[in-house]
Amino acid sequence: MRLVICDTVDYVSEWSAKYVLKRIKDFQPNENKYFVLGLPTGGTPLGMYKKLIEYHKAGKISFKYIKTFNMDEYVDLPRDHPESYHYYMYNNFFKHIDIDPKNVHILDGNAPDLMQECNEFERKIKEAGGIELFIGGIGPDGHIAFNEPGSSLASRTRVKTLAQDTLEANARFFGNDINKVPKQALTVGVGTVMDAKEVMILITGSHKAFALYKAIEEGVNHMWTVSAFQQHPRTLIICDEDATLELRVKTVKYFKALSAVHHKLIEEDGDAIPRRPLHDVQNESMGNSQ
Amino acid sequence: MPEPESSFLRQFYNCSILRHGKILKEDLWVRNGLIVDPEKIFYDEKIMPDERINCHDALISPGFIDLQINGGFGVDFSNDIDTVEEGVNKVAKKLLTYGVTSFCPTLVTSPPETYRKVLPKIKKRNGGSHGATVLGVHVEGPFISITKKGAHPEEYIRNFENGFRSLTDMYSSLENICYVTLAPEIPNALSVISELCKKDIKISVGHSVANLSDGEEAVKHGATFITHLFNAMLPFHHRDPGLVGLLTSKRIPTEKIIYYGIIADGIHTHPAALRIAHRTHPEGLVLVTDAIAALGLKEGVYRLGQYDIEVRDERAYIAGTETLCGSTAEMSHCVRFFREATGCSIVEALEAATLHPARALEIDSRKGVLNFNAEADFVMLDEALGVLSTWIAGKCVYTKNNNYVIEL
Numbered sequence: 006m007r008l009v010i011c012d013t014v015d016y017v018s019e020w021s022a023k024y025v026l027k028r029i030k031d032f033q034p035n036e037n038k039y040f041v042l043g044l045p046t047g048g049t050p051l052g053m054y055k056k057l058i059e060y061h062k063a064g065k066i067s068f069k070y071i072k073t074f075n076m077d078e079y080v081d082l083p084r085d086h087p088e089s090y091h092y093y094m095y096n097n098f099f100k101h102i103d104i105d106p107k108n109v110h111i112l113d114g115n116a117p118d119l120m121q122e123c124n125e126f127e128r129k130i131k132e133a134g135g136i137e138l139f140i141g142g143i144g145p146d147g148h149i150a151f152n153e154p155g156s157s158l159a160s161r162t163r164v165k166t167l168a169q170d171t172l173e174a175n176a177r178f179f180g181n182d183i184n185k186v187p188k189q190a191l192t193v194g195v196g197t198v199m200d201a202k203e204v205m206i207l208i209t210g211s212h213k214a215f216a217l218y219k220a221i222e223e224g225v226n227h228m229w230t231v232s233a234f235q236q237h238p239r240t241l242i243i244c245d246e247d248a249t250l251e252l253r254v255k256t257v258k259y260f261k262a263l264s265a266v267h268h269k270l271i272e273e274d275g276d277a278i279p280r281r282p283l284h285d286v287q288n289e290s291m292g293n294s295q
Numbered sequence: 296m297p298e299p300e301s302s303f304l305r306q307f308y309n310c311s312i313l314r315h316g317k318i319l320k321e322d323l324w325v326r327n328g329l330i331v332d333p334e335k336i337f338y339d340e341k342i343m344p345d346e347r348i349n350c351h352d353a354l355i356s357p358g359f360i361d362l363q364i365n366g367g368f369g370v371d372f373s374n375d376i377d378t379v380e381e382g383v384n385k386v387a388k389k390l391l392t393y394g395v396t397s398f399c400p401t402l403v404t405s406p407p408e409t410y411r412k413v414l415p416k417i418k419k420r421n422g423g424s425h426g427a428t429v430l431g432v433h434v435e436g437p438f439i440s441i442t443k444k445g446a447h448p449e450e451y452i453r454n455f456e457n458g459f460r461s462l463t464d465m466y467s468s469l470e471n472i473c474y475v476t477l478a479p480e481i482p483n484a485l486s487v488i489s490e491l492c493k494k495d496i497k498i499s500v501g502h503s504v505a506n507l508s509d510g511e512e513a514v515k516h517g518a519t520f521i522t523h524l525f526n527a528m529l530p531f532h533h534r535d536p537g538l539v540g541l542l543t544s545k546r547i548p549t550e551k552i553i554y555y556g557i558i559a560d561g562i563h564t565h566p567a568a569l570r571i572a573h574r575t576h577p578e579g580l581v582l583v584t585d586a587i588a589a590l591g592l593k594e595g596v597y598r599l600g601q602y603d604i605e606v607r608d609e610r611a612y613i614a615g616t617e618t619l620c621g622s623t624a625e626m627s628h629c630v631r632f633f634r635e636a637t638g639c640s641i642v643e644a645l646e647a648a649t650l651h652p653a654r655a656l657e658i659d660s661r662k663g664v665l666n667f668n669a670e671a672d673f674v675m676l677d678e679a680l681g682v683l684s685t686w687i688a689g690k691c692v693y694t695k696n697n698n699y700v701i702e703l
Contacts, residue, residue, distance in 0.1 A: 084338065095334045100322070106341040 006240045008260040009267045018052025023271040034070035041072045043139030046090045049207045058101040068104040076150040079187035080114040112191040123162040139201035147216040147229035151192035158233040160194030203239040211247040218251035301327045310350035314665045325671040328688030332667040357649040358396025358672035359626045363583035367590030373402045387426025391693040393625040394674035394682040397428040404436030404447035411467040422687040431473025438477040439502035445527040446620030455483035459490040476522040478503035479513035492517035502527045507540040514547045521555035542576040554655035556583035559633035560624030566636035573637045582629045582648045587621035
């Protein structure tokens with residue numbers, strides 16, 4: 006696992022956007038080879054989307070050969086409701102870029118058969134060749150997508166009844182009326198995200214510091230579903246300084262010492278495995294032989 | 296530009312649009328002559344636009360609507376009786392250059408033969424590359440006050456001696472009429488107003504010596520508009536504010552908005568008077584040009600109704616007199632002048648030429664707005680609110696520079 010600690014929230018946005026940019030560029034998607042992205046909603050990734058739009062407008066990236074799968078959506082919330090994730094994705098990202106709507110997949114919370122909708126979603130991910138990079142955020146209770154505490158770490162895309170805590174936390178988006186908050190959602194499972202080739206999780210703010218601690222300093226536990234990604238071969242967590250407040254000094258220092266290596270990940274000609282220039286290596290070996 | 300099919304989807308980007316009283320950094324999507332919701336198309340139909348039009352940071356406003364225009368470009372609707380169809384065509388076409396996408400050709404007080412001949416020929420019709428939409432005729436007179444006749448010929452002014460019959464006898468047919476300007480103090484005027492309302496014809500009060508209570512009675516009977524506020528009515532008096540008082544009257548139904556035309560050409564209405572009107576009753580303000588045959592022409596002598604008129608110093612007078620007889624200003628100029636004179640926002644200035652006239656005519660579900668499912672009649676403006684191009688039903692009908700880059 007990699008933990009990238011950024012000085013500010015803005016830098017978390019920039020870092021993550023640059024990483025997406027780099028991964029897509031290196032992948033060189035074309036009509037026969039689509040890059041498949043898993044996407045989150047919410048406040049944390051907003052800055053990343055803004056940056057990606059900026060890069061698109063500057064001609065640095067095209068989304069023509071990209072397929073997207075979103076993590077979740079409320080059940081029985083009108084699609085054009087400002088709190089629906091369809092609305093969020095269209096207005097904060099899709100309408101600003103050149104993605105083909107045929108390549109966009111968001112769970113339909115108004116589908117007549119919700120179970121079937123979820124199964125179809127899993128099938129479509131498989132059909133697309135699996136997700137290359139799944140981007141996520143977490144809640145203060147460590148949930149990823151709508152996989153709230155106690156969700157199976159092997160869970161798949163399904164209908165999820167939301168916890169009282171979640172309803173209360175979301176009431177502010179629905180005119181402070183808890184009765185207006187959707188009580189169910191469709192969500193990818195922890196297992197669905199685990200299947201992605203790479204997972205990038207954005208965590209910002211002191212209110213998520215405890216969740217970050219649970220995610221990386223303690224064991225895998227279904228009460229903090231994000232901790233499951235300790236067992237994923239390629240997990241990247243991007244956080245700001247505030248989110249590290251509950252971590253040990255040792256942990257923070259350890260990852261900060263790796264920051265130069267991490268920075269290579271987003272450099273245009275960067276390589277994830279730094280090597281010394283060849284002649285240095287040769288000189289050393291010659292010296293040894295004498 | 297290829298001729299689009301009905302399903303042809305256009306996206307206008309790199310623009311700001313006036314929608315819901317705000318200037319938004321949004322794209323405008325058009326299909327089949329209507330403004331469409333791109334989010335719905337994105338998720339339901341999953342299709343990309345057939346054509347993308349770069350607006351180069353233009354501001355897109357609904358097309359301007361002029362409820363009172365007597366002619367222009369040498370044409371006078373009230374006088375060029377035999378060629379009125381050509382005349383309307385000519386004006387409709389030329390108005391596109393000013394961003395006007397809909398208008399009401401206006402007839403000043405005329406003899407009955409004129410109405411009989413002209414009215415059937417000015418049919419309501421949709422706009423397009425041939426010209427702006429004709430919403431219907433505005434008949435200004437002849438049922439007006441002799442005292443406030445303005446540039447109307449006195450000998451043709453009439454009363455409602457036989458009530459509504461007087462009106463139908465005069466106009467012969469009401470079919471193509473959408474507005475009637477009348478003086479509400481004329482005997483029988485109130486019953487005539489009620490009758491006109493039943494026929495869905497809008498009533499405007501003006502060319503009148505009515506006091507405020509006459510005006511209020513007219514409104515209670517169905518009048519909704521005041522013709523060129525301040526002009527051809529009693530001046531504002533603090534003990535009897537006259538028709539001007541309708542702007543702040545408390546004796547008319549609260550749910551009713553009184554609209555008033557105002558000529559913001561810098562000549563017919565003093566900037567201070569414009570400010571008074573705007574500050575007391577902004578939501579009813581409708582910019583009208585009241586333009587005459589001299590619109591778009593140089594100084595000289597022209598014909599207006601039964602009179603010769605003279606254009607000098609950018610003003611139009613009855614020849615040989617000092618009586619103003621209509622303006623030579625075009626609508627986009629009025630929008631700019633109004634904004635400058637009142638210091639109002641761009642939104643307010645544009646809505647006075649778009650949303651408000653559409654509301655006055657109760658056509659604001661399809662015209663005067665850029666809402667989804669409204670008709671795609673709009674104008675692209677530069678930063679100084681100068682007209683760059685005009686579009687009707689989503690098609691370009693006028694462009695100043697021909698600089699729209701089309702990307703597929």
